[in-house]
Amino acid sequence: MPIGLLPIAAPEGSADLADPQAVTEAFLAAMAASELDAAMAFLADDIVYTNVGLPTIHGRAQVAKALGLLDRPGAGFEVYVHAVSADGPVVLTERTDVLVFGRFRVQFWVWGRFDVHQGQITLWRDSFDFLDFLKATVRGLLGVAVPSLRPAPPTTLDVAPGR
Numbered sequence: 001m002p003i004g005l006l007p008i009a010a011p012e013g014s015a016d017l018a019d020p021q022a023v024t025e026a027f028l029a030a031m032a033a034s035e036l037d038a039a040m041a042f043l044a045d046d047i048v049y050t051n052v053g054l055p056t057i058h059g060r061a062q063v064a065k066a067l068g069l070l071d072r073p074g075a076g077f078e079v080y081v082h083a084v085s086a087d088g089p090v091v092l093t094e095r096t097d098v099l100v101f102g103r104f105r106v107q108f109w110v111w112g113r114f115d116v117h118q119g120q121i122t123l124w125r126d127s128f129d130f131l132d133f134l135k136a137t138v139r140g141l142l143g144v145a146v147p148s149l150r151p152a153p154p155t156t157l158d159v160a161p162g163r
Contacts, residue, residue, distance in 0.1 A: 017119030021086040024093070024114040027121060028079045036071045040064050044120040052127040063124075076100040080154045089116050096154050097128075106140040107151040108133045 017023060023042055030039035040060055049057040049066070057063050070077050078098035085092045093112040098105060108128055115123035136151070143150030 019086075020089050020091050020114070020116035021084060023116045023119055023121065024086075024091040025081075025084070027114075028081070028093075028095075031067075031070075031077050032079050034070070034076060036064065036067060039067075042119075042121055043124070044117070044122045047120075047122060047124060049124045050126070052125065053130065070099075074100075074102045078153065082154070090114070091116060098151075098153070103144045103147075103150075104140050105143060105150050106133070106136045107153075108136040 027039055027042040030036075030042065040063070043060045043063060045060050046058070047060055047063055049063045057066055069075060076099075078100065080096040080098075081093055082096065083092075083094040091114040093110075093114070095110045095112060096107060097110045098107045109132055111127045113123065113125045114121050139149060139151060
């Protein structure tokens with residue numbers, strides 16, 4: 001998959017529901033397009049969502065509630081996929097995720113696992129380095145005051161995730 005924002009997929013029915021990678025990519029694309037309702041349609045009712053090291057969230061409604069911060073004016077999410085691999089129902093991603101709140105931009109590396117069954121994500125497990133996230137947060141805060149310090153989106157696969 002080329003680097004950059006994932007192509008925006010129309011929600012329900014557009015992804016090949018027999019292809020776990022297509023479902024995962026369509027979910028991430030909907031997230032990046034700020035289409036939270038469309039993204040939630042790709043999640044099973046009983047999804048298990050874990051950011052390793054943080055509390056696990058159970059159920060689509062609770063995931064939607066947790067991601068509700070991204071559904072506010074001035075907030076956004078970007079995703080840059082560096083690598084994706086699928087083996088049966090399991091899809092692994094290496095990504096740069098970006099959380100945007102106004103002029104604050106935090107950009108960090110994420111490894112993700114998505115288990116997809118019958119066209120819906122049943123497990124979403126992300127892992128990231130907390131020190132890397134802390135550095136990205138400090139850089140994001142500095143970037144609010146000094147825009148030249150704000151991280152730029154990755155431009156090639158050679159750019160390390162999160163940089």
